[in-house]
Amino acid sequence: MIIEGVLTCDSPSGPHVAALGPVVDEARTAWLLRPFQSSRVFSCLRANPKCVFHTIDDALPIVQLVLGQSPAFTYERSPAGGWLICQACHWFELEITAWDVTQPRSEAQARVLAEGDLRPFWGWNRAKHALLEAAIAISRVHLLSAEELALSLERCRAPIEKTCGPREQLAWDLIQSWHAQHTLQAHLNSHSH
Secondary structure: OEOOEEEEEEEOOEEEEEEEOOEEOOOOOOEEEOOEOOOHHHHHHHHOOEEEEEEOOOHHHHHHHHOOOOOOOOEEEOOOOOEEEOOOOEEEEEEEEEEEOOOOEOEEEEEEEEEEEOOOOOOOOHHHHHHHHHHHHHHOOOOOOHHHHHHHHHHHHHHHHHHOOHHHHHHHHHHHHHHHHHHHHHHHHHHOO
């Protein structure tokens, strides 16, 4: 199954952070990361095969990462030297053991070096799930038509507006602002050709 979360890996400027959905077995021992070869995650992991995957219960940082913004995370070093996000719930320190780079979306098999809990998982609600779906749709903007993207975001509206708290509302406001700007830019681009 795919588990959604946040990955940290080493970069020359410190921790590189990205929203990522690796394929994981039920026991959480076999991991498959699938970064695009054009991504910074791919280049960081090719330079250093260790990373830390975090489960979180806050949709706002995932939305921020997908929109290219930096979440207000604090970091500490793991026992094996990786970057831990202090606001996460659980972490898995991973090491890439094999690569398949025959496709634009690479596949990196990984094993768990260490894992730990930072705090209890608060839980998810419909707004958090819908924000995750909205963030995934935005991450696929290059694959979706304007109509498909608008429809995907509109499907998320009701659960977010009915069940959100302040952080979910902030995430939704960021998405709506991004979508308005994206739609305007697409309109301007279509009229300039």
